[in-house]
Amino acid sequence: MEIWQIVGLALTVSVLGIVLRQVRPEIALQMTILAGTAIFLLVLGRVKVIIDLLQNLAEQANVSSYYLLIILKIVGIAYLAEFGAAICRDAGEGALAAKVELAAKVGVFVLAIPIITAILESLVRLLAWGD
Secondary structure, three states, rough: OOHHHHHHHHHHHHHHHHHHHHHHHHHHHHHHHHHHHHHHHHHHHHHHHHHHHHHHHHHOOOOEEEEEHHHHHHHHHHHHHHHHHHHHHHOOOOOHHHHHHHHHHHHHHHHHHHHHHHHHHHHHOOOOOHH
16 A cells, blocks of 8 residues: 555544544544554555565674564564554543553663673673773
8 A cells, every 4th residue: 555545544534533523432533543553554564575675684784683683673662652652642541652652662671682782792892802
């Protein structure tokens, strides 16, 4: 699906949501969540191309696929958390959205620990090499 189709879907659902919110707010919310999920799933197809490209680049640069996997997981957490928090905000649950974002930040930090450790170990080796 092209971006203009996604934008068209989003605008259509937004206009319908405004109208429905006045008479049936629960249906408007469900419609918004369904459209958001559909857009999310449509975009996932494009993500495969990006992942394949990054894997090829990592192989050419002799970067461990372990670190690439971590980075991809971090990006996935960020996008998924943003999506979930937006749905919570649409439902009027700002506090819950903030908790989703906090959980994502903690998850990203936990996943980043091996990368941070590898960088620090490299710095220690560099500093020890200069002695």
